[in-house]
Amino acid sequence: MSRRVIGIVMNGVTGRMGYRQHLVRSILAIREQGGLPLGDGQVLWPEPILVGRSATKLEELAKRHGLTHWTTSLDEALAHPLAEIYFDAQVTQARESAIKAAIAAGKHIYTEKPTAESLDAALELARLAREAGVCNGAVQDKLFLPGLLKLKRLVDGGFFGRILSVRGEFGYWVFEGDWQDAQRPSWNYRAEDGGGMILDMFPHWRYVLDGIIAPVRSVYAHAATHIPQRVDEQGRAYPATADDAAYGVFELEGGIVAQVNSSWAVRVDRDELVEFQVDGTEGSAVAGLRNCRIQHRGSTPKPVWNPDLPATEQFREQWQQVPDNAEFDNGFKVQWELFLKHVVTGAPYQWDLLEGAKGVQLAELGLRSAREGRRLDVPELSL
Structure with missing residues (x-):
């Protein structure tokens, strides 16, 4: 099987939920199983690109799990040549501006909930993603x-x-x-x-x-x-x-x-x-x-x-x-796999940012x- 690498900018994974459920039990778990088979002779290999505010925490996290890509600059992470997906597990207040930047950079969006602090903001994110033609999803674990x-x-x-x-x-x-x-x-x-x-x-x-x-x-x-x-x-x-x-x-x-x-x-x-x-x-x-x-x-x-x-x-x-x-x-891992297949193969995926806006x-x-x-x-x- 051939390996297809997909870079995922992961913002907020120094926090409890982002680290345990999304990085360790989802993305790293997919790597530990040898990648995600796509059914066409390809295996999808997720490559985390860690981003956050604390260089010390990011460096320690990367060393602990043998990862090589990390930065405290969101712009630098989004410009990484491997980056195709942006994932957000930050506090809600920081989420909207980061997702907007990722959409503007042409990245597919996957985010924790609530997707924004207000319904108007959540709907705007869904509209921007649709207008940009990027795949988008909200965690509904x-x-x-x-x-x-x-x-x-x-x-x-x-x-x-x-x-x-x-x-x-x-x-x-x-x-x-x-x-x-x-x-x-x-x-x-x-x-x-x-x-x-x-x-x-x-x-x-x-x-x-x-x-x-x-x-x-x-x-x-x-x-x-x-x-x-x-x-x-x-x-x-x-x-x-x-x-x-x-x-x-x-x-x-x-x-x-x-x-x-x-x-x-x-x-x-x-x-x-x-x-x-x-x-x-x-x-x-x-x-x-x-x-x-x-x-x-x-x-x-x-x-x-x-x-x-x-x-x-x-x-x-x-x-x-x-x-x-x-x-x-693991429920988080299952939804990650569905979203990754959606991005790469166009497989159906119903839990988009509009669904996330319903929660808001x-x-x-x-x-x-x-x-x-x-x-x-x-x-x-x-x-």
């Missing part, structure tokens, strides 16, 4: 998780009958940073730095609900800042100005009601950090990151409410695990709903 792939299989197979409702629970306790270090960066809790639960998670819930259940048609959100003061990476106390929890009610096409709670101030009493329960006339399912369990109409028990007696049924034991029936790779739209409407205390319709988007 949860669609490729084993548990949600199993849930999609159930939906497509008609397991639920008529779907009635969805209930989602996401979150965990993020330490305040005083007596234990916080496990998320402090900027997540400052609105002025682009932080906030709604801005972070509503784009995820948009593509999960749209892509697996049904399109979102309205939103009602309540935002809260449960922990008003936190301690940053330098040990300094700071006011938390962003929401650290969001409680959303979404009406989906067909009258389906989805309730999704998202919180960094909740202790976990679930099997996984995120779970979605889908209830339908013919059956129900609970899906997490990896697992999915079901209860069919024919095997649904008949509980009777009696608060004077202890429960005699082990309710969780009355559910059945959905088998894997497939091998599941829901976050923007969610924030407005929380401010105004009312339900808002979610209009159709187009360029």
